[in-house]
Amino acid sequence: MICYELPLNERIRMLLKLESLFNKIDFFSTQAHAFEHHAALVALFEILDVTSRADLKSDLLQELDKQRTMLRSLKNNPDVSEAALADLLQSIQTAFRGLLDIPGRIGGYLRDDEWLMSVKQRMSIPGGASEFDLPAYHYWLSATIEIRRADFDKWMTPLVSVRNGIQIILNMLRNSGRAFAYTAVQGVFQQTDLEYQAHLLRLQISDEILCIPEISANKYALNIRFVPWKSEQEQEVCRQDIPFELAFCSL
16 A cells, blocks of 8 residues: 655644655665765755744644643543553653753754855755865765764754654654545545544555545545546546545644
């Protein structure tokens, strides 16, 4: 199954972007080749651009506090595992305290690093990180794997609480939805009078179906049309009945 996620507000869209970028850094920074460490650094610079919003930290703190209050109300509920609830509350508390300890804007210490910012500025130019334009960066890429990985640890460690907070929120969001089976007749599915306004839609479809979903949704209606994954015509639709699963997720 392939899962497609559609964020339904800008806050969730940002969190999904950051989750993806953190995952890329995790993968590329643990590899050995200089090209892979270059890719990890590109993802780090993208995180800086996404987190340039001054209210991201307050958004995360607000949402974590909201979820903490909701979870505390579940204590002594016979249908809830006390051990699992305690672990989750502890994770939220740790991420909350870590976010509070971040001085100023998220990633401010990276923006204060002149060497990193000089590399970031050149990377915004196509081919701008060439060795003849950035000899200091070429020197870093030529350093030992241990040196480069130590630098990534130094750059990423202060962001751990940010990442943990994002992961807690997205995990709770994803787990809030229950998947139901539907069929897109002749490649088209519509639903009106939605029960509530969701924050995230999760659509799963078999990877054997050579179609991709185009989803548009608001608080009044949901429209899905499945199109060939390599479509030469803009309005082309997969003219077959397509089974899929859909979950509405909300915090």
